[in-house]
Amino acid sequence: MSSIHEFTTWEPLLRLLHAQHTERLAAPGGHVSGQISRGGWSVPLRRKPRTPGRASLIEDMQDEYDAVERVRTALADSGLTGISFVTEVSPAGRAVLHLLEPGPAVEPGIGGPHPGSVLLVEDAVAEPWRRLPDPVDGVLPDPAADPAVLERTLRERLPEAIGATEEEIAATEERLGLALPEELRALYRVTRARWEDWDGDHDRAEQVYDAVGCELLPLDRLHVADASSRPCGWRFAAMEAVVTPPDAAVQGVVGSPGWIVFGDSGGGDRLAVDLTPGPRGHTGQIILLSHEENIGADLLAASLTDLVLHGESGEEGGRRRREQPAVAHVNASGVRSVRAAAHPELEVLSIGVWEGEPVSLAPVVGLPRLRTLSAYPGTLADPLEIAKLTGLEYLRLGPEDWRVLLDAGAVPRSLLAAGIEVQGDRHPLPVADLADELLALRDRPRITRTTVESGL
Structure with missing residues (x-):
């Protein structure tokens, strides 16, 4: 049996929960539940008041942190990404611990023990994630797009930069399965943006940022921002819709085989060259994919030349309308x-x-x-x-x-998928039973349950 299923793994956490929820657990049907994953946890424990004037520290919650880390270590050892738990403790101190592992057909819940969406069809994704850009007739590059001017300007700004060879550019095109637009080729002929080329000099990296207008990705990290590059759980993905109005510069899709990501805003947003623009856009325009959005993009500049010479345009013509x-x-x-x-x-x-x-x-x-x-x-x-x-x-x-x-x-x-909307402090086990009934309709893998008990 994996250590994640051993009572001793959970005992320090259960003792903390029992100490804070004694009356609740002693009541008929009383229980305490939560969720722990490798990336975080949600357990109903009250923490000490924070000292005014400073941020919270691990020391402020050391007992909780140590108890949870014991479980997270067992999670990593077992190969699991997350687990939900429900505990019931009798007045005599006998603890029953129910462990719920979502499995491949259940998405993790958000901030609690209840299951997320159940996947009734294997590998199914929401409709917006299946959509490709619509063909648009008559779109052309911006008239001011000029690879020669772009390259000359960048060489003036970055005289010591090490550029990519034609062989390196060709290898990138082969990896991506498409030809890079001329402006992007001109950019990387000036600098291939490898950290090792800067010898750890942050000032040189900053020079590239200032010259281009973003944190430039190395040539070998260029990638296509198709829909699979923007994963999203069904609970949120199913609520989106692809909308591209007639006056849109950017198509309102999740991703596109023509969105070539070459940079980062410095805050987690991706910059891409757009080869599949909307009806009022330009081929090769520069768009921003926000890390806070599941779908759509914003227009930053009419071309890479425009971005380097004039910076961001500040227009927001691309994000879809809700x-x-x-x-x-x-x-x-x-x-x-x-x-x-x-x-x-x-x-x-x-x-x-x-x-x-x-x-x-x-x-x-x-x-x-x-x-x-x-x-x-x-x-x-x-x-x-x-x-x-x-x-x-x-x-x-x-x-x-x-x-x-x-x-x-x-x-x-x-x-293709279903969600259970749970309000209030409902017992997680009946909700898990309901999820299993839905999964059984399509013979999908059920939630794995393990029950262990011992005295506290």
Whole structure:
């Protein structure tokens, strides 16, 4: 048995939880739960007040840190990325620990023990991640794009730079499977941006940043920003929609085989040459892919020449628009009714906190593009109306609504993934049972459970 399943691995953490939640655990059905992964953890422990005037330190939570690190070490040893736990402790001090491993068909939950989206079809991705840029006729490079001027300017700014050879550029093109645009070739003929070429001199690296306008990637780290380079869980990915208005400079896709990433903003945003622009864009324009966005990009400059000579243009013509009709949020502060959201182009319908009577889905039955429905618990008048939405790929509901669909055998066959919306302090084990029922419909791998117990 892996050490992650041994009670001694968890005992220090369980003692801390028991000390802080004695009354809660002693109550009928009392439990405490949380989630631990290699990258972080979420456990219900109160920490000491922070000393005013300074940041929190590990010393402020040393007992918690040591107990969690014991579990994280066992996670790494077992090859797991994360695990959820539920503990129940009797008044006599007998502890029962339930461990839940999501497995390959369940995405990790966010900030708690409950499962994320369950994947009903192996390797399926949300519709925006399957979209390629639309062909656009008549787009041309910006008239001011000039590889010769670009190269001459960069040589003046970086007289000591070591440029890439034609063989190195050709090797990069072969690796990427496409020819680099002339401006990009001119850039790397001046500097290949390798750290070893600067002999550890940060000033020389800063000179390149100033000369180009970004943290330039080495030639061997150039890559294509296709959709797979922007991974996103179903809970968020299914709520996106690809929208490219007629006046857009940049297409509103997740990624493109024509987005060649060559730089970084210094804050985690990627800069790319865009070879598949929108209707009002230019071939070879420079775009920024924000690390805070799942989809779309912003226009920075009309060309690489423009970026180097004039800097960022400051335009924001590329990021997709979130308004109707493709995506509608029906809630107390958004769209006021399902009928108002109904539109032939509607793809994503989210029904959130609602102050009125539960709503009917009748107005959106038969819409040709509706693929995502997310409904806050208690907002649907009749969950069985979902069976009439024949094109759904993703469905997120509360446990009670899922129960209605499961008992009626009415879970849509079209679903690729599903989410369970959990509100409040619900016991994680029944929610895991529900997730397993959904997975069983498609014979997908279930959540792995291990129960261990001992005295504290």
